[in-house]
Amino acid sequence: MPFFAADSIGSPVALADGDSVFLTIYYPSGTVAFLDTLAYNGAAITVSTFSGWTVYNWKAAIADIDGTPVEGTYSYWIIVDDNTGAALGTPSKGTFQLYTTADFDATLDENAAILDSLQRFTKAATDSLQAILDSLQATLDVNVVSVAADAIEAGDFKTAAIDADAIAANAIGSSELAAGAISYAEITADAIGASELAADAVTEIVTAMWNYVLVDTG
Incomplete structure (x- = not known):
């Protein structure tokens, strides 16, 4: 979950000794599912630098932060509290989707159902066409028999x-x-x-x- 720290004018700054990071996870219903606090150099915090900007990320297993698992969209807030007398707080927020069943992708399930339906329709159409062809073949079949002597008077x-x-x-x-x-x-x-x-x-x-x-x- 990405977050950053900012100074008094909103420019990103690096976390410093004494800064604290607070994490709050919310259930889809809006109630709190998980709370935690880390120091600026906590093990769950990783640092990335992009074009001179420092970006942080809070890493955690979903099973550790989702409380009692509920299917739906969770939200989170991460607030960085600096150690200066200004007591600046920099909030970052985001969401993540949680599926609690093996049937985790409704779109794929719908597509699979459509393909299955098309397959059944194609088989039915093929069987019907084959029946028509068999009927035509039976109609066209001609038995040739020899004509015995005196068969025509x-x-x-x-x-x-x-x-x-x-x-x-x-x-x-x-x-x-x-x-x-x-x-x-x-x-x-x-x-x-x-x-x-x-x-x-x-x-x-x-x-x-x-x-x-x-x-x-x-």
Whole structure:
């Protein structure tokens, strides 16, 4: 706790033999918590010099001067009483904060609470987003299954479901048609017009029909 001594015009002076230093500590409520008196060269008094000015400091453990510990702001007075006939007294005052619990910094506690809240919010938001992504993934998942033989029958196709333009030339060769795969009952009148038959198409049809007749009649 810093203090100084002054002469009659207020200029700082050094403590001298015979000077006394009085210390009074006040509780936050204003009542006296501690009193002490030291000689000018007491062990608790240290001296510092700055730009020719002499400054003193009273050193003490808080536990030795706080009386019955009370959380809050303590105040103190230090009065230097000189040994001259003028009996000059130079007062210095100050304050210090005392915390009696481990939870000594309210600001840090508030910041920690804010960070904890943000962390919980971030986790909740992340979990929610993950749930949405999982739902989308489940929606997008497509199971591909093989199609067994005869899975699609002729009756499944509507009239003109596949037109001539959708079938490239030679898309179906004769080797891909088993004997009797197409019977005359499945071909309606004028189903295939002359304009839809390319060159040599008639020859292939006649040949196929001849083979069909041979197969049926033996």
